[in-house]
Amino acid sequence: MFSALFYLQYHSVKNRTVSRLKRLKQPKYLAGAIVGGLYFSYYFVRPFMMPGQGVQALPVARLPGDPEWVELIAAAALAVIALAAWVLPNRRTVLAFTEAEVAFLFPAPISRRGLIHYKLVRSQAAILFTVLLLTLITHRWGGRAWIQMAGWWLMLSTLNLHLLGASFARTMLLDRGISNWQRRVGVLGAVGLVLVAAVWWVRQALPPLTAPDFADLDRVKSYVSSVANSTPAIVLLFPFRLVVGPYLAGDALGFLRALPGAMGVLLAHYAWVVKSNVAFEEASAEASRKLAEKVAAIRSGNWQAAGGKAKAGRSPFHLSPAGPAPTAFFWKNLISANRGITFRTWVIIAAVVLGVAVGMGNIGGGRTLPVVAGAIAAMLAVWSVLLGTQIVRQDFRQDLDYLDVLKLFPVAPWQVAFGQLLAPAVILTGVQWLLLAVAAVLVPQTPNFPWRWPAVLSAALSLAMVLPALNFISLVIPNAAVLLFPAWLQAGKEGPQGIETTGQRLIAFLGQFLAFLVALIPAALAFGAVFFLARLAAVWWVATPLAALAATAVLAIEAAFGIYWLGWLFQRFDISSELNP
């Protein structure tokens, strides 16, 4: 039986790899693979080949020099994760199988233990890939690659087995009538007892920390180290220290010394998991269905649906049956965007944010906090023009799976396109205006800020004018990309994966950035021309809004052309050739 499961796993991996290699015949995948490969090699592989080259290590990422502290922190982190596995979850055992695996394997004459083994083997593929990635990252800061790889593998495999074993144990406790809260109280109580015992133990040996001691970092470190090396804490952290031991070994000898302990913990976990006899099938089947839905939702950009149980969104306004069709798409997409959050909530949030900003402004006088907050708000406003479109996706990208439905409607293509872009454009504009207002209130608190209020208002008003049209242009580009190259951004369970997809996304983003810059050129020229003329007769803070108005007109014309073009793309989009739903 195990051979059949191995056959399934082997051929799944093999076929997936072959199909990915085959699709490299298509230029779009080949280009993506080349760019993705270059990206990964520059950031991760280059440091292996050419030590000292590539991206410089960030100082904060360097591990502290004291091995004892590193071991302590790593062991404590593992302990926290392990503890969380016993405290946080409230569901029964969930082994995540795919829907196909549930359909084929659950009714098959395979023992529960066989399914667990299959799951463990499957999880190894993901673990090995993660090990590779983590090693590529951590090796940039030195050390021996093979030791790090083996160390990561031991840590992740043990953790994986522990999470699974803990889920089995939780299920068994639930089956025996011990509720989630009873279990949590029991586990936290036991851990609390150990910590209290450790502190008590240390207090017998060391004087307690006093308030002045907290100013002395060495004193605090010494105290924590003493707690960690007290008998109760040693007992508590001992298995976790064993697990992180091989990774932290400096050389081969140290690794071999640490290996037996870590392997012992790993094998003990393995025995624990395979000896458990817990009925997980029903919960797993349900979880597999939900997981498939979640993956599909995430890949289609619908993060709200992926976040858990979908909530019905309230209608943002009354949609009467008569009127322009784009309003219907706007209404529909606002509902999608605002599930769980009403329009009133947004208004309250905006009022609170503005109120806080005004309050901070009043305490201003060169204080750091208002200035920093204002600068952050201004940066976010600028940043959101380009990157906000990657977050707010209630447009064609969200509805890629529904294009056949949209095509049924008796609505002109440009109206569909306009309606589909309205919701993200309005949402982004609303957020940007709020950020702009916050920045306008707070940034002038900067010491020696050169502008007076009319100038600040003029700049804010000018930016506020151009932002809506900029958002439409910014949204046209990724939506056109979806309709032109749906395979690059395809939603659904079988969405694209792999290094070539990373490359495709990089190309798409660079393309979007370049197209955006090109679209800005005519508007910048219009702005410059009007500003020059207006300055002949007026001060700059009067000339700027006039120039912004001209730029807005140009941007609006560009956006209109873009929307019409998007509608044309939507009309000629052949669903059967591209998506084949």
Place this chain on the structure above:
Amino acid sequence: MIQVQGLTKLYGEFRAVDDVSFTVQPGEVLGLVGPNGAGKTTSLRCLAGIIPPSGGVLRICGHDLVKDPVSAKRHLAFFPDEPRLFDYLTVWQHLTFVARIYQVVGYEPLAEQLLEELELGGRKNALPGELSRGMKQKLAIACGLLHSPKVIYFDEPLTGLDPIGIRRMKDSILQRARGGAAIVISSHLLHLVEEICSHILILQNGRKVADGTLEEIRRKFSEEQADANLEEVFFRATASPPPLPADVAKPGRGG
């Protein structure tokens, strides 16, 4: 009401639908039958304006579907085999949205009536994810019928329905036809086609093998068996297929 002349759909060099012509008058129910890969679903999706035809003229209520799609689409409704609903809109929001798209002024009483008829009256605020498959299909039907279409396409309309639902669906189709709608049904269920269709069109390898009233088709293929049922006629009609195009071995799309 539905006029199709030389409908052709190509995928590369593969002819999924090849020069198919037919007409469906008001009150007629055309059964589109054929083996898997015959081009039934592709034909329906072309007729609904979802995918562009590669050739041919498609007229819906006198409007050219390719040249004037907006006018043509105002008159039609398409019900695919899998109900296609927005997972973020509730039952009532679906109807509100569709009413605006089709400009159905004063839609509320009709929407209420449809929901009651389809036993969805108590689920107005439910999301599609909270509905069973049959209920989703009912919601799709309510949305499709809200604007009183004159041309209706059904792709495997009985999939997922319980016996009561099947009976109601059949009655509903016949009722719409009696009301003057032109209806096309694509189905593998030959007994359904035989029971409710006034006309039959048999497709094979994208080509029309036969069309006409049930009697005409029966006469053509029954080999003097007056009581031959549609199943026997279907097997005879598709047993000696027309000559295959050279590229037909390529995997087919649609049904």
